[in-house]
Amino acid sequence: MRITAAVLESAGAPFTLQQLDLAEPGPDEVLVRVDSVGVCGTDLEFANFFPTPAVLGHEGSGVVEQVGARVTGVAVGDHVAMSFASCGECPLCLGGNPAYCRRFDAVNFAGRRPDGSSALSRDGAPVNGHFLGQSSFATHVVAPARAVVPVAKEIDLRVVGPFGCGFGTGAGAVLNVLRPEVGSSLVVFGAGAVGVAAILAARAAGCAVVAAVDVNAGKLDTARLLGATHGVHSAAGDPRELLAAIAPHGFDVAIDTTGREDVLRTAVEVLGPLGRCGVIGVGPSERMSFDWRSILNGRTVTGIIGGNSLPQVFLPRLLDLHAAGRFPVDRLITYFPFEQINEAVAAVRAGEVGKAVLTF
Ligand SMILES: [Zn+2]
Ligand SMILES: [Zn+2]
Known part of the structure; x- marks a missing residue:
């Protein structure tokens, strides 16, 4: 499908909004329509050296539009927070510590899936993505099912994204x-x-x-x-x-x-x-x-x-704390339309905003 993404063409360059092609989700993946995405210092850090062209963004939330053949536990229509990827098979993942997964770098920072493919392409040429299990500076994301966390539909999706990284890191x-x-x-x-x-x-x-x-x-x-x-x-x-x-x-x-x-x-x-x-x-x-x-x-x-969190356990708890009024991090958020991603980045760099969140 055709999507709009903020593409990093070269290290340190501003983001440019472009049309890209996004492949169908694989058997263990889901397609998420992004509702909003936080801008995190980690995006800005990786923008200096991530292999380009690339799509970054890793504090996304949205609605599941399609699920792969083997996916259970996440269904079409679910509201989700997206979090980091992990292999799910190594001793650290099995011990409940996926933030220390032995394959963490390979599944989060290689720009590709472990098999070398990318769901993102432009004119038939691959574009690097799969950043921290998502690459959510885009209207749509293909994410590993184990990296998305269903959240209650009553929760405003616009506050949910940063729970998967920034808020979860501090609280965890x-x-x-x-x-x-x-x-x-x-x-x-x-x-x-x-x-x-x-x-x-x-x-x-x-x-x-x-x-x-x-x-x-x-x-x-x-x-x-x-x-x-x-x-x-x-x-x-x-x-x-x-x-x-x-x-x-x-x-x-x-x-x-x-x-x-x-x-x-x-x-x-x-x-x-x-x-x-x-x-x-x-x-x-x-x-x-x-x-x-x-x-x-x-x-x-x-x-x-990442707060050493098991996202499927910790995020819902933290969102419950938020719903109870005891974790009012939404008061840190300044919203920007997706088109103003570079303005949001500048505001983050200047320390003018607590947390910038892009909305679609
Ligand atoms: Zn692992
Ligand atoms: Zn982050």
């Missing part, structure tokens, strides 16, 4: 992995969409102190409005001292969403004994470094991909 780090105790303290570095999702999850988990650290005063205001108990402007002084005033014995949990070396170091150093630091963001720095003595007190540093 807290609720699936770090699991702070009721009454404990937690600090989040970076108050973007991922950071605020972590903050909301920390409140839902019963943390007494939830501090947000950022360089952007507007983002701190939003974080406080949505539940952070403290906002720390990182240019207002040494963040270590400002945070020590909030948690004199150190934080129980710290989360870094920035991927910046100096921030990562601070995130470790503000922990108390037995404190745990979750590293969940991709950022500009190659390294993380700290004095080895700073982890002798039983502190732990752990990397977390």
Whole structure:
């Protein structure tokens, strides 16, 4: 079928809207008409080196229009969130940790299906896609059935897409992995969409102190409005001292969403004994470094991909939390029509919006 997609012609170029051909779904795939899709930092990162021409986009939601012959559990007409792909067969997938699938890169970042084919083409020549199980900067997507999660039809599909990545990454780090105790303290570095999702999850988990650290005063205001108990402007002084005033014995949990070396170091150093630091963001720095003595007190540093969630289990729970008014991430969203994808990207890059979502 003919679809409209935002095509990346070369690394770092703006997206251009074009007509492409989309093949029928394979036996284990579904065809989804995209309703909306979030713009995530990961799209912008991969736009710098993904093999082109390509279609990116990985926070899509939509309606299933066709299912492959072997598909069960997803039906035509279902409303779905799209999430990352995984093989479903390796020990990590079978153990309930598909975000650490042994074939994660092959099934999410190769631009093709594992057999080398692409569902996307232009004038008969393949176009790279299958990005994080979708490539949803397009009106339609062919996705692996195991990467889509049916959601209740009462939920506004326009808020659902980012639950599959950004919101789920922040909330999953807290609720699936770090699991702070009721009454404990937690600090989040970076108050973007991922950071605020972590903050909301920390409140839902019963943390007494939830501090947000950022360089952007507007983002701190939003974080406080949505539940952070403290906002720390990182240019207002040494963040270590400002945070020590909030948690004199150190934080129980710290989360870094920035991927910046100096921030990562601070995130470790503000922990108390037995404190745990979750590293969940991709950022500009190659390294993380700290004095080895700073982890002798039983502190732990752990990397977390995608909130280590099992999407079919975690997304519906998170959406229930949202429906109950306890995870109001929709207040972070600014909507753009699909045609304005480059304007949305610019707004994300400039830090002007918490979460940009394109609508079709
Ligand atoms: Zn696997
Ligand atoms: Zn993402």
